[in-house]
Amino acid sequence: MTELIKLNKVSKIFGPFNAVNKVSFEINKGDAIALLGPNGSGKTTIVKMIAGLIKPTYGEVLISNKKGKLQDIGKKSTNLIKVGFLIDIPSFYKSVSAYQILRFLGRAQLVPKKELDSRIEDLLRLFRLYKWRDEKVQYFSKGMKQKLGIISAMLIDPDILILDEPQTGIDPKARVEVRKIIANFNKEKGKTILICSHMIHELSQICEKIAFINRGELIAYDTIENLQRKLKINELTCQILDPISSGVDDLLKKITKELEPYLDYNIDPPIQYFYDTQQLRIYFDGKRKAKAEMLDILTTKFKSNFRLISYSQERSNLLEQLYTETIV
Numbered sequence: 001m002t003e004l005i006k007l008n009k010v011s012k013i014f015g016p017f018n019a020v021n022k023v024s025f026e027i028n029k030g031d032a033i034a035l036l037g038p039n040g041s042g043k044t045t046i047v048k049m050i051a052g053l054i055k056p057t058y059g060e061v062l063i064s065n066k067k068g069k070l071q072d073i074g075k076k077s078t079n080l081i082k083v084g085f086l087i088d089i090p091s092f093y094k095s096v097s098a099y100q101i102l103r104f105l106g107r108a109q110l111v112p113k114k115e116l117d118s119r120i121e122d123l124l125r126l127f128r129l130y131k132w133r134d135e136k137v138q139y140f141s142k143g144m145k146q147k148l149g150i151i152s153a154m155l156i157d158p159d160i161l162i163l164d165e166p167q168t169g170i171d172p173k174a175r176v177e178v179r180k181i182i183a184n185f186n187k188e189k190g191k192t193i194l195i196c197s198h199m200i201h202e203l204s205q206i207c208e209k210i211a212f213i214n215r216g217e218l219i220a221y222d223t224i225e226n227l228q229r230k231l232k233i234n235e236l237t238c239q240i241l242d243p244i245s246s247g248v249d250d251l252l253k254k255i256t257k258e259l260e261p262y263l264d265y266n267i268d269p270p271i272q273y274f275y276d277t278q279q280l281r282i283y284f285d286g287k288r289k290a291k292a293e294m295l296d297i298l299t300t301k302f303k304s305n306f307r308l309i310s311y312s313q314e315r316s317n318l319l320e321q322l323y324t325e326t327i328v
């Protein structure tokens with residue numbers, strides 16, 4: 001594992017307020033990390049310290065150089081890996097065009113001159129902003145400005161891309177596109193990403209690892225799968241064709257009896273029926289074989305009671321659950 005960034009007991013105190021408290025975690029090459037937490041939990045403050053915009057009160061932020069050696073971000077150093085940032089809502093000089101801004105930012109960040117124009121063009125096309133290339137930014141919508149913010153973070157072709165609430169102001173359709181672009185940057189180009197958000201669904205589509213932050217403290221940091229295992233949440237959601245209107249309690253008892261060896265009794269009751277969505281939720285031991293056997297039983301022994309349309313172990317549901325179980 002190559003560590004690109006490492007936070008070592010980092011705290012930030014604003015006056016009497018401890019906004020970030022002894023946070024330690026590392027970002028390895030290729031990671032796709034979600035920094036997830038409610039409003040005011042300290043996400044932006046952490047990112048600002050990684051960007052060197054503010055200094056930690058205690059602790060250190062280390063960043064790798066190109067040879068893989070970690071260096072303190074507060075100390076003068078050269079040859080560091082490239083980090084692209086989008087922090088908060090970007091503000092640009094209003095009276096210049098998108099192209100002029102990107103060109104200025106590219107030059108300021110020492111993007112090789114001969115590559116700059118083609119990189120700007122590629123990114124503007126990727127984000128569907130190319131036709132507004134020469135338009136003044138003051139006429140850009142909120143979502144377009146946000147896209148421009150993400151483009152400026154990607155302009156240096158960063159080794160690690162850090163985006164604070166990248167979906168702000170972007171409509172649902174464009175969100176799907178932006179999400180795909182960010183996911184590809186990680187999955188296809190092998191780049192490292194860290195995304196801050198409180199939007200669980202967005203994050204679950206892109207990230208593999210989660211750093212849960214609450215009231216300035218890191219309360220969990222692991223892959224989604226490991227967190228799932230640790231919190232013992234293995235849930236199978238079965239979508240049923242017709243609503244079960246009567247005898248639900250008896251039916252649930254029968255199903256519980258049949259599925260007994262596979263169920264997770266830490267959750268009470270381990271099988272629940274949701275009238276509004278016509279779903280059966282089954283908490284089980286998480287084993288693949290158990291899942292197969294439970295589905296067999298449900299589709300054969302209970303054929304006369306209900307018919308299954310689909311089943312899933314939705315990641316976004318899972319995350320939501322992790323979130324509510326972890327964050328208090």
Ligand SMILES: Nc1ncnc2c1ncn2[C@@H]1O[C@H](COP(=O)(O)OP(=O)(O)OP(=O)(O)O)[C@@H](O)[C@H]1O
Pocket residue numbers: 014017019037038039040041042043044045046198
């Ligand atoms: N410069 C500052 N001076 C004083 N307090 C600050 C400062 N910056 C942040 N804070 C406080 O630190 C806490 C964490 O803020 P931060 O912006 O990091 O949260 P966040 O997790 O990014 O929230 P959001 O989801 O709303 O963006 C908040 O209570 C905020 O008021």
Ligand SMILES: [Mg+2]
Pocket residue numbers: 043044045164
């Ligand atoms: Mg924030």
